[in-house]
Amino acid sequence: MNQDEHYRLFKINKTILQMLHDRKYIVEKGLVEKSFEEFKESHQGNPTREDLQRMATKIEDPSIHIFIFFPPKETVGIDQIKEFEKKMADGAVHRAILVIQNKVSPFAKKYIVSLAPEKIMEIFHENELLVNITEHKLVPKHEPLTDEEKKALLERYKLKETQLPRISVDDPVARYLGLSKGQVVKIKRPSETAGRYVTYRFVC
Structure with a gap:
């Protein structure tokens, strides 16, 4: 992964952290304020999408959590969605955000829809998170x-x-x-x- 891709992940990660904060989840202030160099150092100089996966907890209700998933494949299929579904079930987590590189297959999209309202999976393309629109x-x-x-x-x-x-x-x-x-x-x-x-x- 080259320097440009590292910087891309840095920008995406920062927007995700700001999003969690604005949704009133617990986010360490220092994480949002990290510089690009500090971000790289915290991941041994080679940040990956897997490193950015996390779970956050609601400020006003510690029983409410959200997962942030970064699917490794460019096209997300139903098998990957079922893996995420299991992680959500194991952690008693109701909502998740999927940060995708390219697209979600039609079958996977239908499956995501079928999970609601018990489990909500929001889909964001990486390009949408390079800048915080707010x-x-x-x-x-x-x-x-x-x-x-x-x-x-x-x-x-x-x-x-x-x-x-x-x-x-x-x-x-x-x-x-x-x-x-x-x-x-x-x-x-x-x-x-x-x-x-x-x-x-x-x-x-």
Whole structure:
């Protein structure tokens, strides 16, 4: 693996760590802040995709975990998915992120769909993780509401959730945050007159 590929893995790993942090999983601050050279040193100068696999724990609920898998093959088949499924079952883990190099076979995709909602496997292509999209200046701050906050919002404005403006579950920021259908997200945008403009979106 050459220097360019090492740097590519460094960028992908950093975005994954930021994603976990933004989803409120426990992430050591030092891991996110590592320089490229420190990243290489921590992997004996030769980081691999397998090195980047990890499990993270929710801050507010230590019983909730997520796996990050880096399938070694360029095309992920159903056998590989079943291996990941077993690891999730063995660890009592409900959700996982698959960081793929190329594609997932049609049969593997169907199998992933069949596992939901008991097991959720999110798929991200490596190219999607080279840059953290939430750091772009044109992307406003998105904050998922808790069930209690969602209920309070709807009661305050006497609304049904379906009356809120919508955001697709496939929206890039919704995917980054791991949002599910039925959730509500608060979006904060800068405003020349009010300083900050807040809107809410129903995930569908």
